[in-house]
Amino acid sequence: MNIRTSDILVCGKSIKECLADIEAFHGFTAPGLVLGTFMVDWARELVGSDVEADAIVETRHCLPDAIQIFTPCSFGNGWMKVLDWGKFALSLYDKKTLEGYRVWLDLEKARQFPNIYNWYMHLVPKKELPLEVLTGTMIEAKREVLSSCAIRVTQFYESPKKGKIEICSGCGEAYPAVQGSQCLTCQGKGYYEKCQVSGVGS
């Protein structure tokens, strides 16, 4: 990273600080998050800093963390929705008007940056494209591999409702009444079996 590159501000911070934030939250400097930083930065700028914006992310891989690190939206506060659609795209939109911007990895533009194109299309083995080289290309490219578009969100903007709560006759835990006469786990759909381990709390 040269001095000129490290000087630019993205999401209100230096690239170096962004990379540190990514590593602290995500555990490692995932290339998708480096690209995601520029995507969030652009979407945020287009929507306007004075607008309270919600987020929709079109992939579960990596990109949701760019939203969580660089905006107030998180999975748990419900301001970020994640669609498991496998597209490298995100939208930020005004939660009142539902108007906003979608930003995505534009493959045609990415062809000018073969490292990015080959990485995303799985055309080069990971060991042949060192992480530093790839993220370096991304930092050089900035928004040049992205496109954006003004949108109006038409679904998935609702706040999830909790509905009526019942106490499950099987396990005694609270669960949404809409699931039926018992909770999903007591209906046999659970994700675990109980173990006998010494020293287990009760």
Place this chain on the structure above:
Amino acid sequence: MNIRTSDILVCGKSIKECLADIEAFHGFTAPGLVLGTFMVDWARELVGSDVEADAIVETRHCLPDAIQIFTPCSFGNGWMKVLDWGKFALSLYDKKTLEGYRVWLDLEKARQFPNIYNWYMHLVPKKELPLEVLTGTMIEAKREVLSSCAIRVTQFYESPKKGKIEICSGCGEAYPAVQGSQCLTCQGKGYYEKCQVSGVGS
């Protein structure tokens, strides 16, 4: 918060630092996250600090952020899975052996702390139970409203695979080939309509 309470360590920090972390990431001191802090703390202790642990959270509301704030697991790195099952429970488990611990809000125990019981079961209007009072009760109760159990995870532990990528003939973006001949958005399932706005990037 009295001095004795603020002195205890939860998730390796003082309660005060935990509350600050919650507000910084989640946007506000959600009661579910205060409870969640004690849940993560207990699960983490049971699993053992030397174990590399993945997480499963059984509700999309609030609790996923407790995992994201106080463990290395995030939605985007795939180490946390979220089930929209509406139960106030989470599990941490060894990603190699799949053995771990589930911790949940135990309603029977919570009856000893009416503020917590009434809040969770929606038995008292929010304005009659000020946030400070509710979170104060949670900090006093600590693990006394929780139960835990040793488990072996039997599903949802897989890392999501990305599969074969195609370029969509509709929009020219990359998408998972498994979705069909075009991406979901071009199949008419998208969440937005495009707008004409001056100054939109392309």
